Amino acid sequence: MLHGLAFDVAHLLAGGMVIASFLLLYQDRLSALINVFALHSLVLVLAVAWQAFIQEAHHLYVTAGIALVFKVLIIPTALHRIIRRLGIHRTLEVVGGVGLNMLAGAALVALAILVMLPVTATADPLAREDLAFALAVVLLGLLLMVIRHNAVSLVIGFMSLENGLVLAAAGARGMPLAVEISIAFSVLIALIVIGIFLFRIRERFDSVDMQAMDAFREKRRR
Amino acid sequence: MLLLAVGAYVIAAARRPDGGRQVYGIALFVCIVLLGLALGHLLTGRAPATLTLPLGLPWLGAHFRLDALAAFFLIVVNLGGAVASLFALGYGQHERAPERVLPFFPAFLAGMNLVLLADNAFTFLFAWEFMSLSSWALVMAHHQEPANARAGYLYLVMACFGTLALLLAFGLLAGPDGGYDFAAIRAGTVSPGFAALVLALALLGAGSKAGLVPLHVWLPLAHPAAPSHVSALMSGVMTKVAVYGFIRIVFDLLGEPVLWWWGGLVLALGGITAVLGVLYALMQHDLKRLLAYHTVENIGIIFIGLGLALAFQANQMYASAALALTAALFHVFNHSLFKSLLFLGAGAVLTATGERDMERLGGLIHSMPWTALAFLIGSAAISALPPLNGFVSEWLTFQAILISPELPQWLLKFLVPAVGALLALSAALAAACFVKAFGITFLGRPRSPAVAQARETDRYSLVAMFVLASLCLLAGILPGLVVDGLAPVVGLLNGGARLIPQHHQPWLTLVPVVDVKSTYNGLLVLLFMALSGFAAAFLIHRLASAAVRRGPAWDCGFPDANPAFQYTAGSFAQPIRRVFGSVVFQARERVKMPPPGDLQPARLEVKLHDPIWERGYAPIAHAVVAISTRFNYLQYLTIRRYLSLVFGALVLLLLGMVLWR
Amino acid sequence: MNDLGFLAVTALLAVPAAAALLLVLLSGYRLGARLNVGASLLSLLAAAILFGARPEANLYLRVDDFNLYLIVLNNLVSFTTSLFSASYIAHELETGRLTPTYLRFYHVMYQALIFAMNLALLANNIGLLWVAIELATLITVLMVGLYRTRAALEAAWKYFILGSLGIALALFGTILVYLAAQPTMGEGLPAMAWDRLLTRADAFEPALLNLAFVFLLLGYGTKAGLVPLHAWLPDAHAEGPTPISAILSGLLLNVALYAVLRFKMLMAANPAALAPGPLMVGLGLLSLLFAGLMLYRRGDIKRLFAYSSIEHMGIITFAFGMGGPLANFAGLLHMTMHSLTKSAIFFAVGHISQVKGTQRISTLRGLTVTHPVLGWGLVAGVIAIAGMPPFGVFMSEFLVVSSTFARQPLLALPLVLGLLLAFGTLLWRLNGMAFGKPDSGPTAPVQASTLPMMTHLALVFVAGVWLPGPLVAWFHHVAILLG
């Protein structure tokens, strides 16, 4: 009874993350994107906490806590301040159309499930389902990174990807170092955000300043 | 035997730039020692001596082995090496950048010796590549001329290409679990398809080093670029090492099965190489480059012999194969002699005048008579004129060709005479070319002031040249002895079959098969010529007048004071250029004749196209440039694009996994 | 005996960490440089001790044939590089490209990097391995951006983003491995201890393993700079300080590849899993050919050699992908030779770009005339890296090509093509730089010791002629381990 419930809730939450990822894909306003990401992280927190509860793995509570503080509160606010500072309030263009991206996302989810299918049920079904969803989230995060020009949205894509990782880690029964990993990743994220902040990387950071880039990318000589 | 390897290493160790004389002296000494050892081994016909050092591939070690074949080529290499060192004792004094020559000269010699002694694939290729590398360094000695740098680059790339080809060949021979030892390779058998592949690869590898058309392009650029004594080594000796590699792989390691069309292939390549080489040479006005192209021609002649041998072996006609092999090896020996001689002569001219361009030379026979004599002997020898040695080996090749109708295959029946025609053509053209080379360079009147002040070269150089010249003569008049010397080598490569011993033929006549078939006696020819010539001279001077009066040249009553009126190299080659060049090189001539009254000189412009470079190499270069330019934009993508690359790779692999099952 | 080994292992980790902390406090770059050298020497000694005494593996750390020689190599090269960087950094300070503060930072980071790499090599726990490599990545990112120029920041940023992505993928792979192992190994640490995993790998869930390997290959492959994951590598090499370029090419790439190989062993131990060979062969060939083509159009000398590193990583990956005792042996040998040679080349390049004041190939000419030692050193290095005797790379390439052609002739052709291509393009560049009429640039002699470069070249030369027995024994053992 409890097990069935546990399974369903976990399933629900994991699925919720996938949905949140789709929302991320759908958003085209930066501030909205940040909010949706906060939601994404919140769902993750719940999922991890639930895993901690049903596995009686208390260290996972730490992970959940870190995620809550860091990803749901600090990072989004920081990002909001950054975009205000950088003055990016206009809608950001999306490569391809939203519909196309949705389609691609769906295809990726299908791929994730396809890849997971052959995994025999020896691994407990819980981990297995979670894994499928986590993989889906990872792929969607990657897709998000690829289809957005903006530095901030790239960071968000990366973080959603990382959320997928944490989900997988939490889903893995008795996986050691889960906490350390989440901490390490938080550091990573922090660095990225600081990087954006320090380097004053405006929109389209991947084309900082054409002259400067030409100078060291040897377009001149040919 | 140990001393052989040790000696080679001594040379390698002798790379100290303190004063050229020591280095060259040591090199000379070691070469002579090695020469003596090799001669002893070849003549006494001892069993192969082997030596293994714990070097190279750890589980294999470095095997060295001295058998008849290696001994013969050792003789060639070290003879050339000794003479070159001797020459360099004098010539080295004029070297502009000795610190770029001295260290690598002994290394080069060591490399060549090691190639010959190597007894496993790794050691062989190691030494082979080492040889290329050190010779490359020598080519780059005068790197400040852009032409030399380009030559060196092309040379090293072609060398690397050749090495890779040989590497693949050895890979096939050694098999997947790496039996790189030559003994193991000999023991093993290769499927016919693979054997053919090995032959092709050996042709590519050794051919690219020996300068087989169309892999010759680097040769005429690289050989002249080096200092002359090195050019002599590269042209006269290193190409022979390449031939050795081919023989070792195809005749020794590969062994059976031999297919008849291999012979045809090698034969055809040889014929084309011979004629194209000499035609290229005729178009050259740069003395050293002309000589380099002649190396290509002679390599072609050697490969004709080898191809015949293959064809005969394929039909179990081992006696005939012995004849062909003897011819090829004999020519190897001869060419190493006279090509070194000629390059040394060119070097002497270069130091005396500072000119390589024949159009600016001339009349040197007056200022440097001894060099002229040596060069003349070399030219006569390479033009295959009796009673010198070049003729003997070509004569033997012709004899081998004349046996060809006994070959069963129709293609060969027709191919061989055609190749014979090519051979004859190349011989005749070679004579024309060396009339040009010697005549324009040494005869006539000086064409530039620098040449007028030329002095005879130093003693060392002269001794070196005359050693070679006298060897040319000796090998020409006593061919029987050389053939006997070659017998064990031929036997080794030919399943024991060898030519009949020559030294107890009457009057030391050369009798390849039977005396009713064909014989040649250089000794008697020389005797007769000497007798009749001297008799005539004596009688005339005694009975008729011996008076001489000097006067201006008659020249049909046109007194032309100006040396510029002489025939130049270009004008000498013009008839042949018209006959052959217009076909092969699309040679086009345009005469710019100024209008009457205009005082500027008329100009003759000659346009030559190198078909092989333009059809074969230029396209490859262009392709590489084009593709790399196309790919180059990947250097400038945005991070997002790079991310999508990773993403794409991931998705692709995942899909692959899904479909894989 | 064993505790001696344990001592050594702890020293390997503790010395750099302590040195890093000490350097934080310590100002004055000269002292810092000395301390840097000393610490590297100490850890080298510690590594040397491991020859004699190996501690038995625990759940976190492990020393076996495979990582032993990599550890020694690692500390050797980092030691020589620290020597080189001492003279290099001094010059940077004179020219004012760096301030003492940055120098202190640099030295701290240097030691930290050594710590991270040692940890990665020693790690027996796949999670620990991952953490260590992430740490190394972050540190190198910071060092690449050291010069604070726009270009440097751009390069660092690119490296950072791509590197983090790689890390993320690797982590996912690691988790998958754990999941695959967990049912058989039970929960907790043992399921992440590599040696235990290896013993039980045959019982793991093959599908999960396959998935894991894909992610790990891509994740760590990004660090190893395999095409198409290589994008960060050339810029990072070109813009960072040259010692770091040497470390990156010489060591970090090896470490990343080492990680891939560890997991390849796991895959090989499970018969039901897909053979990792073809994947690696494909990536290797791709890298080789692509790098060979890219070499041709390079104008920046450090970027040129960065691409050559990609090329060699391709060769090594190809060799291990082919598998079999010969190819594996060749791969291991090539790893060693490449890191020695390439770092030597970067030493030479560093001095050259300092005395010439430029990294543009087109402005470097006739080096053998103006700076004989550096010029000939560069020539020797390039000749060695291009796989010519008497240097060691020749041996490994000989083994790879010949054994491959005997087994898979069709695979050998692109390999040979790529080798020839890379050779030709690399030599073309060398021809322009080392020979020809010297340019009118500054001809001041280099006032730094070329000892490190010479040492490396000498080692490579010796290895080319004669390999010491124990090394060969290890290589053979590891080659069999790699299957």
Place this chain on the structure above:
Amino acid sequence: MALIADFLVQGCQMLLVLLLAPLLTGWVRMIKARLLRRRGPSVLQPYRDLLKLLRKEVVLADSASWLFRVAPYLIFAALWVAAALVPTFASGLLFSWTADLIAIVALLGTARFFLALAGLDIGTSFGGIGSSREMMIASLAEPAMLMMVFTLSLLAGTTELSSIARFILTADVGLRVSLGLALLALVMVAIAENARIPVDNPATHLELTMVHEAMVLEYSGRHLALIELSASLKLLLYLSLLGCIFAPWGMATAGAGLTAYLIGMTIYVAKLAFGGVLLALFETSIAKMRVFRVDQFLGAALMLGLLGTLLLFVSRSR
């Protein structure tokens, strides 16, 4: 004793060719003169010229080198030896195995080589013209000749002239296409090599047309005499070559005794006379061709030789 006799015979053949050579030249000149309705000089004129030249002093150009003075003797020696090695009145003489047909061709090459060098030695424009054209002609003539040699040796299975002659005499060769082709090729080569019309004109001194004469332009006195003598030796050589290969009848075999030798000698002289007449007829009936038509002429000869060889295979394989 027998050995000495053999020596004598051999020596007498050498002397014979030496003595007959100028006579042949004179003979050809006379026939040509008669064909042109001139009286022309006597048959013995060449001898007189030679003696006159021998007695004259040599005028050497200032730029002449030692090679220029040595060359005539070398050329003479090479040609004489070559001519003496061709069986004339008897086959299989003592030293007939010294050099086979290929070697004889090569000996001619030696002579040509030094003649061309002598042409270049003074450094005048005409000498250059002569040498370069001579070598161009030779570069085609020699292969053609060798192809002819191939045909013969493939037919007779030997390259020894004596054996070939014996083979033609004994074996029933019959009329062979390849033999005919070889004959044709040899004749063309002979014309070209001996500087006869249409390839060259032995009598001309018109600058642009001369080849052989241009090379020897600078020679005088005894040197010129030797050159002239060698030229006639060459002509003789080719005629006796034709005789011994394609009309070996009446040739005595070695050691056949004095009478046989005498018969052989008379028949040989008759052959030479006949050949000379044919040559004169041919020369008077044809016009000289441009220098750059020569390559076509000789190329044809080369092709004929090659064709002969190939046809031989066809007829052999039957």
